[in-house]
Amino acid sequence: MSLFIIHSSADKNLIKNICQQTSDNQYCTHLYFSDSRSYWVGVQGLALIAIQEIINKAQDTIHNRFPKLSKEITDPVGKQRLGVCETDYTNSVNNFNGAFQSTSKSDYWKAIDWIRKGANDVIDCQNIYKRESPIADSPISAVNNEIALKLSGILLTCIDNLLRR
Numbered sequence: 001m002s003l004f005i006i007h008s009s010a011d012k013n014l015i016k017n018i019c020q021q022t023s024d025n026q027y028c029t030h031l032y033f034s035d036s037r038s039y040w041v042g043v044q045g046l047a048l049i050a051i052q053e054i055i056n057k058a059q060d061t062i063h064n065r066f067p068k069l070s071k072e073i074t075d076p077v078g079k080q081r082l083g084v085c086e087t088d089y090t091n092s093v094n095n096f097n098g099a100f101q102s103t104s105k106s107d108y109w110k111a112i113d114w115i116r117k118g119a120n121d122v123i124d125c126q127n128i129y130k131r132e133s134p135i136a137d138s139p140i141s142a143v144n145n146e147i148a149l150k151l152s153g154i155l156l157t158c159i160d161n162l163l164r165r
Helices: 002-020 025-033 036-040 043-072 076-104 108-131 141-163
Strands: none
Touching: 002 025, 002 036, 002 043, 002 141, 025 043, 025 141, 036 043, 043 076, 043 108, 043 141, 076 108, 076 141, 108 141
């Protein structure tokens, strides 16, 4: 029983250490402490959990948010922008799947390339609403920011720690 407690405590400390290095410690600790797998993995596993969370959020956006928004948005510019975002999110999922594979194989430099591409796809979705008139806020700004900034930042923190070993 004491080995179990010591092991769990060590993993909690690992999570706290990683999350303190991110721009949103509270978000990071919530992400990992709410996922029971986090207590049984090392830094590589934490990176994989972050990638899975990104892919899940992106797929949820593709399968649930975009169809709903497509019914609500009627203007041609809004429809065109939404189409760009759908393509961006599909590309993002593909890129984060590449990041997952590279991270699984401990090819962290390649993973960084995939992460950069995946985050940039989501950023493009955010920016499409600011490039031309009429300037507007993206209807999925919160998800864009969560994926491109918070989760990708956590993921890159994990990868950075793996590279420094």
